[in-house]
Amino acid sequence: xxxxxxxxxxxxxxxxxxxxxxxxxxxxxxxxxxxxxxxxxxxxxxxxxxxxxxxxxxxxxxxxxx
Numbered sequence: 001x002x003x004x005x006x007x008x009x010x011x012x013x014x015x016x017x018x019x020x021x022x023x024x025x026x027x028x029x030x031x032x033x034x035x036x037x038x039x040x041x042x043x044x045x046x047x048x049x050x051x052x053x054x055x056x057x058x059x060x061x062x063x064x065x066x
Contacts, residue, residue: 005062009055016051019044 023044 002062002064005058009058009062012051012058013055016048016055019051020048023048 023041027041
């Protein structure tokens with residue numbers, strides 16, 4: 001395992017996971033106004049998807065498969 005890539009994957013994954021959980025909590029508590037500001041919600045979805053793909057790629061690089 002390449003530790004530099006693994007650390008980079010964790011550094012990207014932790015804030016991404018925290019943001020995903022925060023968004024789920026906001027949606028569950030109805031704090032997100034999807035009718036007035038849908039761009040905020042969908043922008044968050046795009047960010048979470050992009051960081052999840054990046055974290056997966058970094059993790060695969062750490063394993064020597066990427």
